[in-house]
Amino acid sequence: MTGPGDRSGEDPGLGASAPSGGFRKGAFGVSGSGDTSGFGGLVRVEPGGAVALHSTDRPYGGYFDEVTDALVEAVGPRVYDAAVQRVLVDRGEITYFVAREHLLTLVQALRDDEALRFELCSSVSGVDYEGSGGPAAGPERPRLHVVYHLTSMTYRRRIRLEVAVTAEDPHVPSVTGVYPTADWQEREAWDMFGVVFDGHPALTRILMPDDWDGHPQRKDYPLGGVPVEYHDATIPPPDTRRSYR
Amino acid sequence: MSTTYNPADPYAGSRETTEGRVYTVTGGDWDQTLGSETLGEERLVVNMGPQHPSTHGVLRLVLDLEGETVTKARVVVGYLHTGIEKNTEYRNWTQGTTFVTRMDYLSPLYNEAGYCMAVEKLLGVEVPQRARTIRVLVMELNRIASHLVALATFGMEMGALTGMTNGFREREMVLDLLEEITGLRMNHAYIRPGGLAQDLPPGAVEHIREFLEVMPARVADFHKLLTGQPIWQARLKDAGYLDVTGCVALGITGPVLRATGLPWDLRKVEPYLGYETYDFEVPTADTCDAWGRYLVRMAEVNESMKIIAQALDRLEPGPVMVEDKKIAWPAQLSLGPDGMGNSLDHVRHIMGQSMEALIHHFKLVTEGFRVPAGQVYVPIESPRGELGYHVVSDGGTRPWRVHVRDPSFVNLQATAAMSEGGMIADVIAAIASLDPVMGGCDR
Numbered sequence: 001m002t003g004p005g006d007r008s009g010e011d012p013g014l015g016a017s018a019p020s021g022g023f024r025k026g027a028f029g030v031s032g033s034g035d036t037s038g039f040g041g042l043v044r045v046e047p048g049g050a051v052a053l054h055s056t057d058r059p060y061g062g063y064f065d066e067v068t069d070a071l072v073e074a075v076g077p078r079v080y081d082a083a084v085q086r087v088l089v090d091r092g093e094i095t096y097f098v099a100r101e102h103l104l105t106l107v108q109a110l111r112d113d114e115a116l117r118f119e120l121c122s123s124v125s126g127v128d129y130e131g132s133g134g135p136a137a138g139p140e141r142p143r144l145h146v147v148y149h150l151t152s153m154t155y156r157r158r159i160r161l162e163v164a165v166t167a168e169d170p171h172v173p174s175v176t177g178v179y180p181t182a183d184w185q186e187r188e189a190w191d192m193f194g195v196v197f198d199g200h201p202a203l204t205r206i207l208m209p210d211d212w213d214g215h216p217q218r219k220d221y222p223l224g225g226v227p228v229e230y231h232d233a234t235i236p237p238p239d240t241r242r243s244y245r
Numbered sequence: 246m247s248t249t250y251n252p253a254d255p256y257a258g259s260r261e262t263t264e265g266r267v268y269t270v271t272g273g274d275w276d277q278t279l280g281s282e283t284l285g286e287e288r289l290v291v292n293m294g295p296q297h298p299s300t301h302g303v304l305r306l307v308l309d310l311e312g313e314t315v316t317k318a319r320v321v322v323g324y325l326h327t328g329i330e331k332n333t334e335y336r337n338w339t340q341g342t343t344f345v346t347r348m349d350y351l352s353p354l355y356n357e358a359g360y361c362m363a364v365e366k367l368l369g370v371e372v373p374q375r376a377r378t379i380r381v382l383v384m385e386l387n388r389i390a391s392h393l394v395a396l397a398t399f400g401m402e403m404g405a406l407t408g409m410t411n412g413f414r415e416r417e418m419v420l421d422l423l424e425e426i427t428g429l430r431m432n433h434a435y436i437r438p439g440g441l442a443q444d445l446p447p448g449a450v451e452h453i454r455e456f457l458e459v460m461p462a463r464v465a466d467f468h469k470l471l472t473g474q475p476i477w478q479a480r481l482k483d484a485g486y487l488d489v490t491g492c493v494a495l496g497i498t499g500p501v502l503r504a505t506g507l508p509w510d511l512r513k514v515e516p517y518l519g520y521e522t523y524d525f526e527v528p529t530a531d532t533c534d535a536w537g538r539y540l541v542r543m544a545e546v547n548e549s550m551k552i553i554a555q556a557l558d559r560l561e562p563g564p565v566m567v568e569d570k571k572i573a574w575p576a577q578l579s580l581g582p583d584g585m586g587n588s589l590d591h592v593r594h595i596m597g598q599s600m601e602a603l604i605h606h607f608k609l610v611t612e613g614f615r616v617p618a619g620q621v622y623v624p625i626e627s628p629r630g631e632l633g634y635h636v637v638s639d640g641g642t643r644p645w646r647v648h649v650r651d652p653s654f655v656n657l658q659a660t661a662a663m664s665e666g667g668m669i670a671d672v673i674a675a676i677a678s679l680d681p682v683m684g685g686c687d688r
Contacts, residue, residue, distance in 0.1 A: 090619050119493050123633050125648035132639040149622050156514055181496025184658050207323040217331050238335035
């Protein structure tokens with residue numbers, strides 16, 4: 001379906017001008033023939049998409065500057081610049097986007113350095129950003145993110161590390177050597193997202209059955225509909241039903 | 246018996262009959278089955294669970310035993326996996342509450358509160374004071390109920406069945422209160438993004454005060470029944486030892502960590518919902534064992550009662566949902582003759598008086614509100630430790646990702662460290678003192 005305001009295929013760079021790379025069409029979150037309001041051709045650039053592509057400028061505010069300075073001092077400015085691709089401060093939380101080659105150097109310093117002391121790895125989780133708006137996922141914009149939430153019990157601080165990998169090369173070094181608590185959480189991320197944690201002592205499925213196929217929390221994992229025997233009707237899988245984005 | 250031992254299939258020997266081949270399924274000795282050279286005489290692999298009265302739910306333990314000593318303990322989880330995290334991605338933000346409340350079924354209000362606080366942080370909205378106070382109130386009631394189940398199942402697994410019956414009896418009082426307040430005994434979906442589903446019903450405050458009158462005597466009964474009892478002490482003391490280094494390395498939080506002497510309680514160290522204004526202590530023990538964890542939970546019941554009394558005193562009339570009509574769930578629920586439902590006043594308002602209100606009701610209920618893109622991590626102190634919500638939004642009406650750092654899941658990793666080298670009876674004490682809830686662990 002095309003209309004006067006339909007801009008599909010135009011301006012591939014439109015999204016890139018937004019800080020997040022995200023933009024939306026229509027006024028009511030319905031695409032295709034569902035939106036009969038006449039506002040279907042509206043294009044809005046969204047400030048802040050699922051993956052923000054920008055970096056926050058110094059000063060970050062709060063204890064974030066102290067942590068960053070201590071981290072630079074602990075690993076050295078050369079390693080820091082190579083390791084930390086971007087830093088994002090949002091909603092009072094700081095995220096370091098880390099290159100996977102340097103992840104272990106960073107977490108070792110974060111745990112052991114006297115000025116950092118992030119003793120507790122609170123959470124390890126995976127996120128699949130496939131189809132979350134903006135430019136398509138690819139090597140420059142890897143879809144699988146592994147997110148580490150670290151807690152300093154000494155200084156009562158929290159930071160977040162994020163490592164992004166592609167689905168074709170989903171290898172991330174395991175942090176179990178530094179944080180033994182990451183053991184099961186990395187197994188969960190493998191189980192659900194298919195991220196391979198190199199160096200993990202026993203990377204096996206944990207929540208799904210051992211012989212399960214695929215990684216269910218990936219966004220392209222096929223979802224089942226419900227076959228209903230009524231006038232040949234079936235209930236489509238949830239991701240293909242009409243939705244309001 | 247004519248069946249002979251068959252090395253190819255040690256468990257089911259077969260013989261030929263006129264009816265065809267007949268299998269006889271037998272047990273057999275381990276040395277006959279596996280050969281005595283490869284295994285020590287005493288080594289025995291015991292598969293405990295997933296259906297076992299002492300494993301605290303559908304938890305499976307694979308224990309290597311030498312005599313009664315555990316040489317290796319492996320934990321298998323996942324039997325209660327229900328895909329709640331994935332499910333929330335196909336529901337709107339408000340519907341997510343009804344999913345997450347079913348994870349850790351002994352502390353549903355913590356699941357709801359953590360999730361809603363994460364959504365509110367993404368939205369950047371501030372919840373009204375009355376809603377914050379009631380959240381604290383119902384969460385602490387929930388903590389008492391959860392700890393009472395922990396003590397009850399602890400008693401049952403240790404063989405103190407009166408502890409079980411007493412614990413469940415007292416818990417029922419809390420569940421009656423929660424039913425009165427929220428409409429449901431469990432899985433309340435009472436805390437919603439932006440506030441609460443409804444205000445406290447008339448009479449609830451009085452009933453909670455009556456509960457606070459009764460409960461101290463019941464706690465004292467627990468101490469009489471269990472704490473001073475020599476068998477109880479002998480079973481718990483020095484069982485499931487894990488010190489502060491082990492706890493932090495393995496990510497263990499909650500009463501298990503506080504039983505090592507570290508007063509790490511998120512209500513104190515990273516206060517939320519105004520916890521810094523309440524007067525309460527963080528109970529600790531320095532024994533690092535199941536005994537210490539038992540004492541910490543008992544003391545926390547008392548502290549929760551202190552918080553509830555303060556919350557009742559500071560309840561001021563006011564709204565329990567944010568004022569923003571673009572977010573606030575439109576319908577005010579009310580209790581009718583056929584159960585909980587929309588209030589007739591609200592129906593009259595949207596059908597007869599305000600077109601805008603009707604549109605808002607329709608849009609919010611079918612489509613939901615949009616949450617600005619980004620990600621947050623919100624940790625709260627659940628009865629079992631740090632309950633963290635990592636919630637990601639892409640700017641749409643549904644969560645992009647909800648990850649739950651459930652304390653049961655993380656804490657169960659301590660099983661091997663707590664039980665290897667000890668007696669098999671202490672494994673039960675160690676698991677019970679962790680108080681895992683498999684619904685939360687497997688999600």
